[in-house]
Amino acid sequence: MRKILIVGAGQSGLQLALGLQTQGYEVTLMSNRTADEIRSGRVMSTQCMFDTALQHERDLGLNFWESQAPRTEGLGVSVAAPDAGRVIDWVGKLDGYAQSVDQRVKMAGWMETFAQRGGQLVIHGAAVSDLDYFSRNYDLVLVAAGKGELVSMFGRDASRSPYAEPQRALAVAYVHGLGPRPEHPDFDAVRCNLVPGVGELFVMPTLTTGGRADILFWEGVPGGPVDVFQGIKDPSEHLALTLELMEKFTPWEYARATKVELTDAGGTLAGRYAPTVRHPIGRLPGGGLVLGVADVVVANDPITGQGSNSASKCAAAYLAAIVEHGDKPFDEAWMQATFDRYWDTAQHVTKWTNAMLGVPPEHVLNLIGAAGELQPVADRFANGFNDPADFENFFFDPEKTSAYLASVSGA
Ligand SMILES: Cc1cc2nc3c(=O)[nH]c(=O)nc-3n(C[C@H](O)[C@H](O)[C@H](O)COP(=O)(O)OP(=O)(O)OC[C@H]3O[C@@H](n4cnc5c(N)ncnc54)[C@H](O)[C@@H]3O)c2cc1C
Numbered sequence: 574m575r576k577i578l579i580v581g582a583g584q585s586g587l588q589l590a591l592g593l594q595t596q597g598y599e600v601t602l603m604s605n606r607t608a609d610e611i612r613s614g615r616v617m618s619t620q621c622m623f624d625t626a627l628q629h630e631r632d633l634g635l636n637f638w639e640s641q642a643p644r645t646e647g648l649g650v651s652v653a654a655p656d657a658g659r660v661i662d663w664v665g666k667l668d669g670y671a672q673s674v675d676q677r678v679k680m681a682g683w684m685e686t687f688a689q690r691g692g693q694l695v696i697h698g699a700a701v702s703d704l705d706y707f708s709r710n711y712d713l714v715l716v717a718a719g720k721g722e723l724v725s726m727f728g729r730d731a732s733r734s735p736y737a738e739p740q741r742a743l744a745v746a747y748v749h750g751l752g753p754r755p756e757h758p759d760f761d762a763v764r765c766n767l768v769p770g771v772g773e774l775f776v777m778p779t780l781t782t783g784g785r786a787d788i789l790f791w792e793g794v795p796g797g798p799v800d801v802f803q804g805i806k807d808p809s810e811h812l813a814l815t816l817e818l819m820e821k822f823t824p825w826e827y828a829r830a831t832k833v834e835l836t837d838a839g840g841t842l843a844g845r846y847a848p849t850v851r852h853p854i855g856r857l858p859g860g861g862l863v864l865g866v867a868d869v870v871v872a873n874d875p876i877t878g879q880g881s882n883s884a885s886k887c888a889a890a891y892l893a894a895i896v897e898h899g900d901k902p903f904d905e906a907w908m909q910a911t912f913d914r915y916w917d918t919a920q921h922v923t924k925w926t927n928a929m930l931g932v933p934p935e936h937v938l939n940l941i942g943a944a945g946e947l948q949p950v951a952d953r954f955a956n957g958f959n960d961p962a963d964f965e966n967f968f969f970d971p972e973k974t975s976a977y978l979a980s981v982s983g984a
Contacts, residue, residue, distance in 0.1 A: 574599045575900070578711040580699045582606075584620075584676070584884035585867035586717030587683040592633050592892040594692055601711070602687060605698035605721075612681035612782060615839040616747055619788045620676050621645065621763055621777050621878045623959035624669025626885035637682055638674045642780035645671040647762030648955035649754075650941060653769065657824050663945040664762050665955025671763065673779035673788070675747070676881075677839070701726060701857065708861035713895070713903040716855060717866035720846055726855030727865045733923065739845035740874055740930040741772060741792040742800040746808075746815045747779065747840035751787040752829035763878070768822045772799045773876060776826055786836045789815050789826075792876055795845070798822075802843035811841040848874045848930070850923060853912035854905060864908045866891060871919045873926040878958060883922055890915040921962040928969065936971035940978065947981050 575598050579586045582604035590602045606614065622630075630636045648671075649664035688694045697703070701723070708714045716723050754762065763777040772793040779788050793799025799818055805811050812835050819827040835841065853870045855863045867884035894911040901907070933941070944951035957963050967977040 575712045576710065577601070577895070578603065578707055578714045580704065580714070580716050580723065581718035581721075581866075581869075582680060582684050583717060583719050583867075584680075584881045585888045586715070587680060587687065588630065588633065588635065588885060588888035589715065589717065589866065589892055590687050590692060591635060591683060591690075592888065593895065594687065594690055595633065596892075596896055598895075599693075600687075601693040601695060602684075603695045603697055603699050604684065605696070607696050608681040608684040611684070612677050613839070614677060616745060616781075616842050617676045618881060619673060619745060619775065619777060619779070619790050619875065619878065620679075620881045621671055621673045622881050622885065623671045624667070625959050626882035627669075627672060629885045629889040632889075635683065637686075638678065638780055639672065642672040642674050643761045643778035643785055645673070645763055645778060646760045647757070648958055649762050649764040650944065650954070651764060651766045651823070651825065652941065653766065653822055657822065659825060661942055661945050662756070663951045664757060664764075665944065665948075665951035665953070667955055667959065669959065671958075673777060675779055675781040677782055678780065699723065704863060705857040705859045705861065708857055708859070708863065714861070714863040715866050715891070716863050716869050719868045720872055724849075724851060724865075724869055726857075726863065727851035727853065727869060730850045730852050733850035733920075734848065735927055736848050736930070739795060739847050741876060742795055742802065742845045743843060743875065744791040744793070744799070744802040744811065744815060745842040746789045746812050747781055747786050747836040748789060748812070748830070748833035749783070749786050749836055750833045751776070751789075752832070754829070764826070766823045766826060770794065771797055771822055774819065774823050774826060775878070781836050781840075783836050787833075789819070789830065789833075790875075791815060791818060792874075805843065808835055808838055808841045811843065846872065848872060848923070848927060854908045862905055862908060864891075864903075864911065870912065871916075871923060873923055874930055876929050877922070877926045877961070879922045879926060879961065883919055886918055887915045890918075918962065921965065925957075925961045925964045925968065934971070936974040937968065940968065940974050943978050943981075947978075949981050949984075950978065
């Protein structure tokens with residue numbers, strides 16, 4: 574039986590661990606926190622996942638919360654006007670619903686399942702020296718430790734990382750008591766509120782430790798009026814600030830939020846990081862090689878809500894590559910080819926996400942505006958969150974955007 578060590582029990586590490594376990598591999602999973610510590614800790618993400626990524630979980634029978642989590646059937650875009658009204662407001666229908674299951678619920682539950690199924694779970698924050706020691710006992714070591722310190726083993730790929738600094742300041746609050754969207758109270762949707770020059774406010778339903786809730790997620794342009802959460806320790810102060818900014822910049826969302834309260838003491842999060850693509854293979858001091866997974870190797874800003882989706886896709890791609898490789902050694906060439914296979918899809922996510930962080934060019938503004946008049950454009954844009962490769966066909970190149978809009982208007 575082949576032995577595999579996975580460091581990091583997040584979306585990618587756990588999905589891979591459980592997938593490999595089902596295939597008969599002897600898997601050791603190293604986590605720096607216990608399931609209980611994760612469950613009772615702080616929120617980590619907004620983790621909205623679209624149909625393709627959810628399907629990878631279904632394929633492994635890991636969709637434990639699918640019937641309880643709200644079904645997000647649409648994705649809307651609102652653009653604020655200088656007078657705090659809206660110049661654009663539309664919602665596209667998703668072909669398959671999206672869902673957000675609080676990572677505190679999912680990772681704690683998956684970790685317990687992994688252990689119940691006989692997996693070796695080691696609670697330990699791994700250092701590079703540990704990996705050096707452990708790697709000799711395993712056929713393959715995968716580093717799925719997110720954006721933590723172990724990324725230092727993987728060199729930054731400057732050719733694929735246009736930004737050296739964080740492009741948004743992030744501030745998340747999980748709440749109960751948010752009212753429905755008055756425009757479409759009949760179905761759940763994520764709403765992306767774009768406030769030019771200021772940032773974005775994302776509002777979406779989730780399943781958290783205390784049941785259904787909603788997330789208010791500000792992404793502030795660094796140094797701007799929304800970049801004000803750093804250093805705030807008190808969760809109620811964090812929520813009060815979130816609401817104050819909503820009242821000022823997105824009053825239509827504030828109107829739904831006048832009765833909200835935090836889900837729990839761990840229901841807020843603030844931080845920032847620079848989007849970074851890294852070289853996928855880490856070399857240990859003793860000469861052993863390790864392969865980076867998901868955020869370790871491709872960390873995008875959450876402005877497009879792709880990280881968990883990408884982690885699921887990465888885990889699925891790596892699982893297939895490991896199984897197909899049979900008994901052959903997991904050497905450097907295999908590691909590079911395995912990452913390249915993931916990069917085939919990840920490159921589209923990175924290109925689109927980095928584009929969304931910049932000031933939108935005129936043809937993109939036209940596209941987003943046209944979606945308010947032409948429902949097929951809104952629907953296609955929304956479904957691009959599930960398959961960002963489609964943006965190549967109508968988003969980046971002004972000529973392709975015009976041709977697409979002309980074809981929809983003509984039809
Ligand atoms: C504010 C915010 C909002 C987001 N919203 C979305 C969204 O709506 N949709 C979406 O798809 N993505 C979203 N993301 C991104 C998404 O959460 C991540 O990309 C995703 O969780 C990455 O999965 P991963 O498996 O690579 O790493 P993680 O989920 O980060 O898991 C890594 C795990 O490794 C552990 N670890 C770290 N170091 C060590 C160590 N040395 N030893 C042992 N264990 C270690 C960590 O504690 C963690 O449990 C968001 C992110 C943020 C910050």
